Amino acid sequence: MGEPGELAADEHVRYIVTAEKKKDSFESLVMEHLRLSGAYWGLTTLDLLHKLQAVDAREVVDWIMSCYHPESGGFAGNVGHDPHVLYTLSAVQVLCLFDRLDVLDVDKIADYVAGLQKEDGSFAGDIWGEVDTRFSYISICTLSLLHRLHKINVEKAVEYIVSCKNLDGGFGAMPGGESHAGQIFCCVGALAITGSLHHVDRDLLGWWLCERQCRDGGLNGRPEKLADVCYSWWVLSSLIMIDRVHWIDKEKLAKFILNCQDKENGGISDRPDNAVDIYHTYFGVAGLSLMEYPGVKPMDPAYALPLDVVNRIFLRKQQ
Amino acid sequence: MHGQPRRPAKPEDDAAAAAKAAKLRDLQVQVLQNHHSRTYTEEALGLSFKLLEINPEAYTAWNYRKLALQHNLRELTDPEAIKSSVDDELRVVEIALRQNPKSYGAWYHRKWLLNQKLTPVDFKREFGLLDKLLKVDARNFHGWNYRRFLAKFMGVPEEEELKYTMDKICDNFSNYSAWHNRSILLSNLLTQQRKGFESKQKICSEEFELVTQALFTDPSDQSGWFYHLWLLAQTSSPENPQLISSWPCNGAKLSLSLVGKKDDLNTVSSSLKEGIVPIVLYFNEPVKGLSPSTVKLNSDLVIGNNIQWRPLSITDSGHSNCWATYLEITNKECSSSQQFSVEVSIPCSDDIVSRSGSHCNCPVHFMFTIELGNNDDKARNIDLFHDPISWNGSESVQSHGNPSSVPFDHLNITDALVQEESKWHLEALSEQIDLFRELPDENSKFAKLTLARLSLACAAIKSRGNSPIERKGYCEEALGFFSDLIYLDPSHKRYYEDERSSVQMDQLTCNMATFMEHCSDQVQSNLSPLNHVQLCRLALTRIGYPERLLWVQMLDLSHNNLRSVEGLEALQQLVCLNISNNQISGFTSLEPLTKIISLKVLDLSCNEIGAHSIDTARYICLSPFSHKVEPCDAFEECRKKNINVEEFWDAILFFKSVNLVQLDVKGNAVANKDTFRTVVMTLSPSLKFLDGTCVH
Structure with missing residues (x-):
């Protein structure tokens, strides 16, 4: 493996900008239905690397709005697809990056998301009714960014998330579901945004999370699994939200991420020497950001956006 | 993309890849067209099947199939025809899962289908499918979630499901998913007091035996250790708040x-x-x-x-x-x-x-x-x-004149706490300690950590029983284990240090004689004597046992490694606090101090405030990001003085909530900023001394 060296920021920027144009490869086509999330991963990475100006903001905003379903108030993953909260959050996040929430019919979107809350406080992802704590996070995060959290029953939403808490301190997709770092991010994130982190046993969960660090320095998502760059985000952000990130070895983790770079063509992969993709490129750079890597903007661990963007949204003087 | 090797594209692959891509693109276009035109013919459905076979993640195609089924069922009355439609859907799901056993869309399609209750569910087929899937990947959490869904759907008793977890664990001890499900089921059965599950002690003993067997088979596997920790919590935590x-x-x-x-x-x-x-x-x-x-x-x-x-x-x-x-x-x-x-x-x-x-x-x-x-x-x-209050009191520490004025354990309720049950707890824990000492791999970090936790659990029971000597023994053993662990597993060093710090605080404060070495009456000019406690240079990383410090008025915690002051909010007598030369990294982590209305003197010098771009206490304090603080007047007041609220919000929230007379903040990155001084001066009208100089 050798020395990982530094972050190949320029190569990653080039990789993201060109990947955007390669729409016809099989790999791009398989991801076609979630292009809006792809846009969020790519553009957030560019912003973290101080290169958001490499894309045409107007073009991006126009394309995003072409994924909007005015009759439902939700966004689809791509033009022609069905609306879903997953892509509604991505759309809102990207518009936050460009400070362009003004193009939205905020109340219509907030009503779409709020309308998916169930009686027990849980959230469905769309009209078909799949329930998952991922959707709790997404709904709460979207509404909070739009300053519309009051449209849902927050207390019930929190109660449902707490009912998904496990005896190892983690959280699952639904009551009884096994703890998983991605799911833990969603639940801890939703609790953080609603000021409800007192429901988390921070020492118990913190220990479970810090034990995700494997011998190779990388983080896995569940016990006895292989490390994967994407957990650099899920685990690190959760550890930061509960103030236990000092329990892992950041230097080793940074090395692991840097080792997963394709330094020639840009991009970051799940594990060293695997094929790169935009998803892992984002999670790798975001992970480095959370470890205060030089030259990378700091991220907010709960909203998954650059810190300056989140501070602007919540601290800018309300008109 | 997971697990795909990185390799340059070979020219001979290009043609094949292009053809494959073209086929997929055509399918996607046609399926979306049919979706929009609401075309639900057999041919159109066939195309969506082909698409999902290649790409089970294409969620709109699943939505399309649900609409098509609903549409086509309207014309069907013959139960056989309905069954055949449902079977088609079940088959599509199975084929999609073959391509991607972790496809959210495919799994949900099946749950949705069952919930429609169109035909009687063939549970043999469902459980058969699951068995096959969990044989290939015993950790597939989609599979486990589906199993819990099915069990609930058909009302399988939890006792039966508990047996299934046993089968899976016996197949392979390293199955965290099975251990997890077991912990869920057992908790439910115990809470409901179901037949055979009336005695927590009996169940815990049996489970200890089971998991110990697993741990001795492979001490490096994490699965069993987490389960053991859960059992330990069941055994050692007190039943009622006191x-x-x-x-x-x-x-x-x-x-x-x-x-x-x-x-x-x-x-x-x-x-x-x-x-x-x-x-x-x-x-x-x-x-x-x-x-x-x-x-x-x-x-x-x-x-x-x-x-x-x-x-x-x-x-x-x-x-x-x-x-x-x-x-x-x-x-x-x-x-x-x-x-x-x-x-x-x-x-x-x-x-x-x-x-x-x-x-x-x-x-x-x-x-x-x-x-x-x-x-x-x-x-x-x-x-x-x-x-200004001076902190150079280290030489003047004298034994507290009147120990009786230091109140702890004065409620005399400790005896009442020792219940019959503790005996079993203690026996069970001692048995476990003896057992793990025998573990062949003596450098197993999990074994050492578990031993440390077992010792601390014993110490906690002993403290309730007033046996200070035995208690001290357990604590010292735990400290030894943590020192070993810091050496054995340096990646998690700071976790062990935090754990050790709590035990150290316990050791320092649990007994009157040792505690008195750190206590004195501090006499400052003009002030009546204050109860003073000095816990400096002890490498403490966090506060423990604040319940023993409730009476302290002057607390010196300088020259430790504190990252957090959580716990100090209980000290409602505290007037002067010195936490200089620690590792405090932001005002957010000082929020507990805002609960101490008596606090007047605060020494924060030589910490790391303002030195980090990532604030790890951002979400455990009250803030606008967690909707616990509305943008307040203090923000407005600062804006008027051209203070950038986005940069200084944490300092603003802190200083508006305390009422200090003396503050030392030098030696922190934030103190070098001019604006910061303005923040302090704007929000602290009673401040008299800032970094040693008189300001009012």
Whole structure:
């Protein structure tokens, strides 16, 4: 493996900008239905690397709005697809990056998301009714960014998330579901945004999370699994939200991420020497950001956006 | 993309890849077209099937198939035809899962289908599918979620499912998913007191045996250790919340004189002098439900009806270890020297409950007296902070003149806590300790960590039983294990250091003789003597056992490795705090200090405030990001002075909530910024000394 060296920021920027144009490869086509999330991963990475100006903001905003379903108030993953909260959050996040929430019919979107809350406080992802704590996070995060959290029953939403808490301190997709770092991010994130982190046993969960660090320095998502760059985000952000990130070895983790770079063509992969993709490129750079890597903007661990963007949204003087 | 090797594209692959891509693109276009035109013919459905076979993640195609099924069923009445349609869907799901066994869309399609209740469910087929899938990947959490869904759907008793987890564990001990499901099922069965699950002790003993067997088979596998930790928690945690400490303590005599006026900001607000007497109650676990009806106050003082008990936890959760109320004593009662008694009693109550729902079943009663007087020497206290408080007290530490004024364990309720059950707990834990000492791999970090935790659990039981020597032994053993672990597993060094720090705090404060070495009466010019505790250069990383420090007025924690001051909010007598030369990294992590209304002097110098771009306490404090603080007047006030609120919001929220007379903040990155000084000066009208210079 050798020395990982530094972050190949320029190569990653080039990789993201060109990947955007390669729409016809099989790999791009398989991801076609979630292009809006792809846009969020790519553009957030560019912003973290101080290169958001490499894309045409107007073009991006126009394309995003072409994924909007005015009759439902939700966004689809791509033009022609069905609306879903997953892509509604991505759309809102990207518009936050460009400070362009003004193009939205905020109340219509907030009503779409709020309308998916169930009686027990849980959230469905769309009209078909799949329930998952991922959707709790997404709904709460979207509404909070739009300053519309009051449209849902927050207390019930929190109660449902707490009912998904496990005896190892983690959280699952639904009551009884096994703890998983991605799911833990969603639940801890939703609790953080609603000021409800007192429901988390921070020492118990913190220990479970810090034990995700494997011998190779990388983080896995569940016990006895292989490390994967994407957990650099899920685990690190959760550890930061509960103030236990000092329990892992950041230097080793940074090395692991840097080792997963394709330094020639840009991009970051799940594990060293695997094929790169935009998803892992984002999670790798975001992970480095959370470890205060030089030259990378700091991220907010709960909203998954650059810190300056989140501070602007919540601290800018309300008109 | 997961697990795909990185390789350059070979030219011969290009043509094949392009053809494959073209086929996929055509399918996608056609399926979306059919979706939009609501075309639900057999041919159109076939195309969506082909698409999902290649790409099970194409969620709109699943939606399309649901619409098509609903549409086509409208014309079907023949049960056989309905069954055949449903079978088609089940088959599509199975084929999609073959391509991607973790496809959310495919799994949900199946659940949705079953929930439609169109045909009787063939459970043999469902469980058969699951068996096959979990054989290929015993950890597929989609599979496990589906299994729980099915079990609930068809009403499989939890006892049966428990047997299934046993089968899976016996196949392979390293199956965290099976252990997890077992912990869920067992908790339910125990809570419901189902037949065969009435005795927690019996079940725990059996489970200890099972998991120990697994741990001896492969001590490096994490699965069993996490399960063991859960069992340990079942065995060692107390059943009911208990009051473990209070301020004032039983029998305390407070003297109080009322010279402070509202406008006299420089008076030591050692609350006594402002006529406010806090009562602090500290429980062994977070509880809620303290109110005038659950905590009876009896006094010859006039206590208004507006007694309110406030939780002192940093988040406003309703549950807290520590509760306080503030008795306000007015001048009317202070016309001449008088003595008043205050009785506090907490009868058995169903209303004071822990998070797990168990309630306080151990009644508590204590009493203290307040002596009101007009001492002449108090008059000179009016200008208390004429000179800055100095912290160079290390040489002047003298043993506390009057140990009885240091109150802890004064409630004398410890004996009542030793219940019959503790015996079993202790036996079970000792047995485990003996067992793990025999583990062949003596450098297994999990074995050592578990031994440390077992020792601490024993120590905790011993502390309830008043056996200080045995308790000390257990603590020392635990400290030894943590030292080994720091060496064995350096990646998690700081976790072990935090654990060790708590034990150290316990050791330092649990016994009067050792604690007294750190206590003194500090005499400062112009100030009446303050109860002083000095815990410096001890490599402490966090505060532990704050319930033993409730009486402290002056606390020196300098030259440690503290990252957090959580716990100090319980110290409602604290006037002066020195946390210089630690690792505090932001004002957000100082939020607990804003709960101490008596705090006047704070030394923060030489920490890491302002040195980090990532604030790890951002979400455990109250902030606009967590919707716990509305944009406030202080923000507006700062904006008027051209202070960038986005940069200094944390400092603003901190300084608007404290009322300091003396602050030292030099040696922090933030102190170098001019704007920061403006923030401090704007929001601290009572501040007299900043970094050693007089500012007002």
